[in-house]
Amino acid sequence: MQNALVQIKTDNIHDELIQLVSFNLDQEEYGVDVLKVREIIRMPIVTRVPNTPHYVEGVINLRGKVVPIICMRKKFGLVESENDKQTRIMVMDMDGELMGFIVDAVSEVIRISGSEIQPSPAMVAGGIDQECIAGVINQAERLLVLLNLEKMFSRDEKNMFTGM
Amino acid sequence: MPPIDCEDQELLDGFLAETTELLEKLDDDLITLEKSSDDTDLMNRIFRSIHTIKGASSFLGFDLLVKVAHKTEDVLNRLRKGELVVSPEIMDVILEATDLVKLLVSDIKAGDIQERETDGTINKLLPFLLDTAGVSKPVASAPQADEQQVSTPETAEVTSPQPQSPTATDLPSPAVEREAPIDSPPIQPSVAVAQVPVPKPASDVAPKKAPAPPKPAEGKGDDLSDNSTVRVDVKRLDDLMNQVGELVLERNRMIQINQDLQQNDVNRADFNEEFGKLTKRMSFVTSELQMQVLKMRMIPVEKVFKKFPRIVRSMSRDLGKEVDLQIIGEETELDRSVVDEIGDPLIHLIRNAMDHGLETPDERIEAGKSRCGTLVLAAVHEGNQIIISIKDDGRGIDTERVGRKAIERGLITEDQFATMSQREVFDLLFLPGFSTKEKATDLSGRGVGMDVVKTNIKKLNGLIEIKSTKGLGSEFILRLPLTLAIIQSLLVEVEGEIYSIPLSSVLETIRVDQRKFHLIGGQEVLKLRDIVLPLIRLQKVFNVQPRGESDDFCYVVVVGAAEKRMGLVVTRLVGQQEVAIKSLGNYLANIPGIAGSTILGDGRVALIIDPVAMSEVCE
Incomplete structure (x- = not known):
């Protein structure tokens, strides 16, 4: 009985439709689970927070809540660019805490079935940590990198955040 | 034991709330x-409390509790009638019994009733119930003698409120009436149990009790009180409602003004005037509202203080010292968040005073003091701070001894010690791992105490100060903010960035010429009257990009952190503002020098500087 349930569950994962928010970062397209995204906002005034890792842009006031902001380009070691009209902050729920991520642009919400997700190719170079790449989605016209942002910060980084 | 599936959860909650309070x-x-001991009012009050506890718990069927409470009540009854005289021995036992009651209540609260070993305590109570223990005529001893043997206390007790309680579900009354006066109940229980699980005779428990191993009972009864519910004065609530009503009116006014503005049927001058008025009223109502809510969060410091007489009593008996504890200003109110945090530091300080500070009676007489030492615990408001002081008239702090100990432990060198002021020596006490006691006892001497005190006080944005005269006693003074949620702060600008410094730690601000700074061993200092003030440039610590225009003049904000003083160098002072503290969240919780953040009038976030941590960043 237990096993049967598990079986059904895993089956579901493969056939289930997943909704992703897709966003752009330095010409590549990425996707994150829509359920983790709380809201998408334009760039407000960011207050710099001293003595934090370079990719921590600062904090913003989100309707009375103070939310830390991470610059995705800096985090992934990409070339920095000026913020423009398209620049957005995706406010995500990270283990119960809100955190904002600066991205170049947010394009759309797409639906894919779980079976379309392929494991990421072993040799992804560059600054993106392997752990936070949950897979790639290879559709006819586009290639989407599926991110798991909760895994974005390694344990060390989390410690550094809190133990500095 | 019956599981607590009381039909009426409300009843149980009520019982717990009442009992906890009692x-x-x-x-x-x-x-x-x-x-x-001759205060009859007090005596009666104590008797009533324990009687209420007993009554309520027997009604709900908490048999162990009834048993302990009942015996305690009996002893108290004899004290009340003058058959016994209050003595430390009796008090020891009664206190032990109340501890046990607390433990049992906390079990009930936690939802799992355990079989606790109660016989030990009860047996200690029993001698005081014997005729020989009393001083005069035996009155209520006949039924009591019986109970000691059969251990079926409250069925025999005619005055037990359990059967009479009319609310006790619908137990058929004949059964009740028969049960109450009869001395040997074993036939009855089955009937009673079958109908309701509530009023169950204690005899039912006795056989089950044997196999259950007694569980360790330490420490659990202490955290009985919890601060999850508040009692608020109805008047305060009414006031609050009034304020909210006004706020609603002002909001409507605001909507109106906005509409008029949208429809363009208002001229500029009128609008300005109207809006100005509105702003004033709004700010008035909001600050009133803030005061009200703040007041509601306030609880008297008594909540913490009332634990201490007990602690002092047991310590003085353990240490063989005579202590007169005086508590002053226990009605002083402060924010519950602060109250929750100061308990531990205060216990440490009191233990220290008892263990290190006060001498034994013999030593005191030798030193020409009265046998009995005094320990004064006082709380008082001062501005928007609360000051708590713990003062003893003991031997005081021996700076020589502290210094030698510190040298021994390699915390300082001989040379350093020679140049140290008294205040600096006292600061040594706060170093982690410092203790002058040769041997650690249960009470103190592990060298963690003062360190913990300092950390806790720091967490609360408080200051701690030591005053001590050798041979005459010492005083520990804690200065704490009234609340942690909203603070007065000084906004400063550092090369274009705004930071906020808690006003409670700001001692003064001065405008100085940078050329007056001196450099001592790479550390910038300022000569301020008779002290040499170490300076910290916020611009450097926070890596702020300089904006080019350099001015010879800058501002120095002198802050006091715990026992240190230092100057923070800033570009400009912006002003004083009341700010609500916002947490930076888990990810950014521990940035050195930053205590939190707040949101300014224009919606921007400003970081709040933690002066204490700041001093450590720079060390």
Whole structure:
């Protein structure tokens, strides 16, 4: 009985439709689970927070809540660019805490079935940590990198955040 | 034991709330009773409390609790009637019994009733119930003698409220009436149990009790009181409602003004005037509202203080010292968040005073003092701070000894010690791992105490100060903010960035010429009157990009952190503002020098500087 349930569950994962928010970062397209995204906002005034890792842009006031902001380009070691009209902050729920991520642009919400997700190719170079790449989605016209942002910060980084 | 599936959860909650409150008061009353044993009012109050607890718990069927409470009540009854005289021995036992009651209540609260070993405590109570223990005529001893043997207490007790309670579900009354006066109940229980699980005779428990191993009972009864519910004065609530009503009116006014503005049927001058008025009223109502809510969060410091007579009593008995504890200003109110945090530091300080500070009676007489030492615990408001002081008239702090110990432990060198001021020596006490005691005892001497005190006080944005004269005693003074949620702060600008410094730690601000700074061993200092003030440039610590235009003049904000003083160099002072503290969240919780953040009038976030941590960043 237990096993049967598990079986059904895993089956579901493969056939289930997943909704992703897709966003752009330095010409590549990425996707994150829509359920983790709380809201998408334009760039407000960011207050710099001293003595934090370079990719921590600062904090913003989100309707009375103070939310830390991470610059995705800096985090992934990409070339920095000026913020423009398209620049957005995706406010995500990270283990119960809100955190904002600066991205170049947010394009759309797409639906894919779980079976379309392929494991990421072993040799992804560059600054993106392997752990936070949950897979790639290879559709006819586009290639989407599926991110798991909760895994974005390694344990060390989390410690550094809190133990500095 | 019956699981707590009381049909009426409300009833149980009510019982727990009431009992907890009674127990909290009881400790305090008992200690007072020991000092003034002829106070009949007090005696009666104590008796009533324990009687209420017994009654309520027997009604709900908490048999163990009933049993302990009942015996305690009996002893108290004899004290009340003058058959016994209050003595430390009796008090020891009664206090032990109340501890047990607390433990049992906390079990009930936690939802799992355990079989606790109660016989030990009960047996200690029994001798005081024997005729020989009393001083005069035996009155209520006949039924009591029976109970000691059969251990079926409350069925025999005619005055037990359990059967009479009309609310006790619908137990058929004949059964009740028969049960109450009859001395040997074993035939009855089955009937009673079958109908309701509530009023169950204690005899039912006795056989089950044997196999269950007694569980360790330490420490659990202490955290009985919890601060998850508040009692608020109805008047305060009404006031609050009034304020909210006004706020609603102002909001409507605001909507109106906005509409008029949208429809363009208002001229500029009128609008300005109207809006100005509105702003004033809004700010008035909001600050009133803030005061009200703040007041509601306030609880008297008594909540913490009332634990201490008990602690002091047991310590003085353990240490063989005589202590007179005086508590002043226990009605002083402060924010509950602060109250929750100061308990531990205060216990440490009191233990220290008892263990290190006060001498034994013999030593005191030798030193020409009265046998009995005094320990004064005082709380008082000063501005928007609360000051708590713990003062003893003991031997005081021996700076020589502290210094030698510190050298021994390699914390300082001989040379350093030679140049140290008294204040600096006292600061050594706060170093982690420092203790002058040769041997650690249960009470103190592990060298963690003062360190913990300092950390806790720091967490609360407080200051701690030591005053001590050798041979005459010492005083520990804690300065704490009234609340942690909203603070007065000084906004400063550092090269274009705004930071906020808690006003409670700001001592003064000065405008100085940068050319007056001196450099000592790479550390910038300022000569301020008779002290040499170490300076910290916020611009450097926070890596702020300089904006080019350099001015010879800058501002120095002198802050006091715990026992240190230092100057923060800023570009400009912006002003004083009341700010609400916002947490930076888990990810950014521990940035050195930053205590939190707040949101300014224009919606921007400003970081709040933690002066204490700042001093450590720079060390």
